[in-house]
Amino acid sequence: MDYLYDGTFEGLLTCIYYHYKNEAASGIYEISKYQHSMLNESEVIETDILKASIVSESILKKISREAYVDIYYCYLSFLENKENYILDFLVFAFKYGKNTMNFYTHDKVLPIKEASLKVTREVHRFLGILRFSDIDGILFAKFSPDNDVLLLVVDHFADRYRFEKFLIYDEKRKKAAIYADETWEIKENINIESIEYSEDEAMIQGLWKQYFTDMAIKERKNFNLQFQFVPARYRKNMSEFK
Amino acid sequence: MNESLFNKLRILSDAAKYDVSCVSSGVERKNKTVGGIGNASSAGICHAWSSDGRCISLLKILLTNDCIYDCSYCLNRVTNNTERATFTPEEVAELTIQFYRRNYIEGLFLSSAVEKSPDHTMENIYKVLELLRYKYNFWGYVHVKVIPGADPMLVQKAGMLADRMSVNIELPTEKSLRALAPQKKIENIIKPMSVINNEITRTIEDEKFFRSTPRFVPGGQSTQMIIGATPDSDKTILGLSQNLYDRFNMKRVFFSAYIPVISSPNLPAISTMPPLLREHRLYQADWLMRFYYFNCEELFTETDQNLDLDFDPKMMYALRNLNRFPLEINKAPYEELLRIPGLGVKSAQKIVRERKNAQLSYDSLKKMRTVLKRAKYFITVKGKYYGNVKFDPEIIKTELRRMEVQQQLSIYDLI
Ligand code: SF4
Numbered sequence: 245m246d247y248l249y250d251g252t253f254e255g256l257l258t259c260i261y262y263h264y265k266n267e268a269a270s271g272i273y274e275i276s277k278y279q280h281s282m283l284n285e286s287e288v289i290e291t292d293i294l295k296a297s298i299v300s301e302s303i304l305k306k307i308s309r310e311a312y313v314d315i316y317y318c319y320l321s322f323l324e325n326k327e328n329y330i331l332d333f334l335v336f337a338f339k340y341g342k343n344t345m346n347f348y349t350h351d352k353v354l355p356i357k358e359a360s361l362k363v364t365r366e367v368h369r370f371l372g373i374l375r376f377s378d379i380d381g382i383l384f385a386k387f388s389p390d391n392d393v394l395l396l397v398v399d400h401f402a403d404r405y406r407f408e409k410f411l412i413y414d415e416k417r418k419k420a421a422i423y424a425d426e427t428w429e430i431k432e433n434i435n436i437e438s439i440e441y442s443e444d445e446a447m448i449q450g451l452w453k454q455y456f457t458d459m460a461i462k463e464r465k466n467f468n469l470q471f472q473f474v475p476a477r478y479r480k481n482m483s484e485f486k
Numbered sequence: 487m488n489e490s491l492f493n494k495l496r497i498l499s500d501a502a503k504y505d506v507s508c509v510s511s512g513v514e515r516k517n518k519t520v521g522g523i524g525n526a527s528s529a530g531i532c533h534a535w536s537s538d539g540r541c542i543s544l545l546k547i548l549l550t551n552d553c554i555y556d557c558s559y560c561l562n563r564v565t566n567n568t569e570r571a572t573f574t575p576e577e578v579a580e581l582t583i584q585f586y587r588r589n590y591i592e593g594l595f596l597s598s599a600v601e602k603s604p605d606h607t608m609e610n611i612y613k614v615l616e617l618l619r620y621k622y623n624f625w626g627y628v629h630v631k632v633i634p635g636a637d638p639m640l641v642q643k644a645g646m647l648a649d650r651m652s653v654n655i656e657l658p659t660e661k662s663l664r665a666l667a668p669q670k671k672i673e674n675i676i677k678p679m680s681v682i683n684n685e686i687t688r689t690i691e692d693e694k695f696f697r698s699t700p701r702f703v704p705g706g707q708s709t710q711m712i713i714g715a716t717p718d719s720d721k722t723i724l725g726l727s728q729n730l731y732d733r734f735n736m737k738r739v740f741f742s743a744y745i746p747v748i749s750s751p752n753l754p755a756i757s758t759m760p761p762l763l764r765e766h767r768l769y770q771a772d773w774l775m776r777f778y779y780f781n782c783e784e785l786f787t788e789t790d791q792n793l794d795l796d797f798d799p800k801m802m803y804a805l806r807n808l809n810r811f812p813l814e815i816n817k818a819p820y821e822e823l824l825r826i827p828g829l830g831v832k833s834a835q836k837i838v839r840e841r842k843n844a845q846l847s848y849d850s851l852k853k854m855r856t857v858l859k860r861a862k863y864f865i866t867v868k869g870k871y872y873g874n875v876k877f878d879p880e881i882i883k884t885e886l887r888r889m890e891v892q893q894q895l896s897i898y899d900l901i
Contacts, residue, residue: 459546
C-alpha cells in the first residue's frame with residue numbers, strides 16, 4: 245500500500261504510524277507529486293497531530309534526538325524520494341535503537357545523514373549570505389534556498405535583529421517569515437514583487453559593493469574558489485553581485 | 487553620510503586588506519540588551535567571498551593611514567608618498583551598524599596607523615567602541631588593534647568593550663625589529679600583551695564570585711607577524727608562537743607573507759615574490775601545535791630549521807619518523823591517529839566512534855569520506871597495507887610528487 249500525505253512533517257509521521265499500526269507501507273509520497281501506477285494501491289492519509297506525536301515521541305525515546313533532528317532535516321531537504329529513505333531508516337532504527345546513529349556508513353543511515361548535512365550546510369551558508377535591505381525601517385531579505393530552510397534560519401536573525409522588524413522571503417516556495425516585537429510567524433502563499441530602494445539604501449549598497457570589490461587581492465584572483473563558496477544560483481539576491 | 491565616505495572607505499579598506507588576523511569565531515553571545523542589536527556566533531560566520539576566494543566576515547578598515555612612524559616594510563610609513571584619509575569615530579560606528587543590519591558582516595575589525603601619538607589614536611579607537619556599545623547598543627563582534635605605546639589605562643578601558651584585541655608583534659626577533667621598525671620597542675608590544683592577559687585572567691576569576699563581572703576581551707588576544715622580511719627561521723617563528731601561546735594565552739598567532747613595497751638594503755628585493763607557500767606551511771605547523779598535540783621541536787631537525795616547502799609539516803614529520811608507522815586504523819589511539827598525514831580531527835573522531843561497532847575495512851573508511859590519498863601510505867587496515875609502494879620515505883615522496891603533478895594544485899586551492 246502506498247501512503248499519500250499532504251507534504252507536512254506531521255503528515256509524514258502519520259503515515260509512519262499507519263505503517264506500524266495498520267498495513268506496512270510500500271512507499272510514502274506527497275499527494276501532489278504522486279504518479280498512480282497499476283502495481284500499487286494507494287491511500288490518502290489524513291494528517292493527525294496526535295498520531296504524529298506518538299511517532300515523534302517514540303523516535304526520541306527509543307532512538308535518539310540526533311536521529312530525530314536528522315529525519316526532520318532530511319524531510320526539509322530536496323532529496324528525491326526522501327520519504328522512503330526516512331521510512332527505511334526508521335524501520336532499521338527501531339530495530340537498533342539507541343545505537344543506530346553509530347552506523348554512520350550503513351546504507352539505511354548514510355542517505356539520511358547526508359541529506360541532513362546538506363541542509364545544515366545550507367542553513368549555515370545563508371546565515372552568512374542572506375542580504376537584507378532597509379525598506380522604510382523594515383529589514384527585508386529574499387532568497388531561494390535549495391532546501392526548505394526558512395524555518396531554520398529565522399531564530400538566528402530574530403536574536404541578531406531582536407529589536408528590529410524583518411521579513412525573510414523564500415521566493416521559490418512563496419512563503420515568508422515575518423518578525424516583529426520578538427515573535428515571528430511563517431506566512432504561506434505570498435507574492436512579493438520587486439522593490440524600490442531609497443537613496444540611503446542605494447548608497448549603503450554602493451559602499452558595500454565598493455568595499456567588497458576592493459577587498460580582493462588582485463594577485464590572488466581565484467574565481468573558481470569564489471564560485472565554490474557562493475554558487476551562481478545564490479548570487480542574484482546578493483547586493484555585491486548585482 | 488556623504489560622497490567623501492566612498493573615498494575614505496576606498497583608501498582605508500585598501501590599507502587594511504593585507505591584515506590577516508581577521509576571524510570572528512570563538513565568542514558566543516546572545517543579544518540580551520534592551521533595544522540592542524547583534525549577537526556573536528561562536529562558529530564564526532563568513533558573509534562574503536571576494537574574487538580571490540577569501541572570506542569576508544568583518545568590516546576591516548583602518549581608522550587612519552596617516553602615520554607618524556616610519557616602519558620600512560609599511561606603505562603607510564611617514565616617508566611614503568601615499569593618499570591619506572582619516573575616519574571620524576562616528577563614521578566608523580555608523581558604517582559598521584549599517585553593514586551589520588544588512589547582514590553583510592559579522593562585526594568590525596578596526597586597526598590604525600599611529601596618528602599624532604599612540605594615546606591619541608588609542609583614544610579614538612576607544613571612542614568607536616564606546617559609540618557602538620552604548621550609543622547603538624551593538625553587541626556584535628568587534629576586534630581592535632592595540633597601538634603599542636598607548637597608556638595601559640586606555641588599553642584596559644578598550645578591552646572592557648572589545649571582543650578581541652591584538653598587539654602586533656610584527657617581527658619575530660628584537661634584532662629584526664630594530665632593523666625595520668626602530669620606533670617600535672619590544673617592551674611596548676609585550677607590556678599591553680600582559681595587561682590584556684592579566685585582565686582576562688582576573689575577570690575570569692572574578693566571574694566565579696560576582697556573576698555580573700563583564701568579561702575582558704572574551705574572544706582573547708591574538709597577534710600578527712610578518713614573514714619573510716627578515717632572515718628569521720621558521721623554527722624561530724614557531725618557537726616564538728609557542729611561547730606566546732603559553733605565556734599570554736594567545737588565541738591565535740597570524741602570519742603574513744611580506745609583500746615587498748620598497749627597496750631598502752634591509753629588505754628583500756622588490757622583485758621577490760611574497761612567500762605565500764611558506765606562510766601556508768607556517769599555518770599548517772601552527773595548527774599542528776594547537777590541535778594535534780605537536781611540539782614545535784618535533785617539526786624540525788638539527789640541520790633543518792625551516793619547514794619543507796614541498797610537503798606539509800605533518801607529512802614531513804611522518805616521513806622522518808617512519809619507524810612510528812604504519813598505524814593500524816583499528817587499534818591506534820586517538821592521539822596517534824591525529825599524526826597520520828592527511829587525516830583530520832573529524833576523520834579521527836569518526837574512526838574512533840565507528841570502530842566501536844565493528845572493525846573498519848578500507849571500504850568503510852572510504853564511505854566515511856576519509857581522504858586516503860596521502861593517509862594510505864601510513865596506515866594498515868585490518869593488518870593490510872594499502873600504500874602499494876615500498877614503505878620507504880624516498881619512494882613515498884616520489885609517489886606523492888607524481889600525484890601532485892597530476893592534480894596541478896595551485897597553492898591557493900590549499901589556503
Ligand atoms: S606604525 Fe604601523 S602604520 Fe605606522 S608605519 Fe609602522 S606599521 Fe605602518
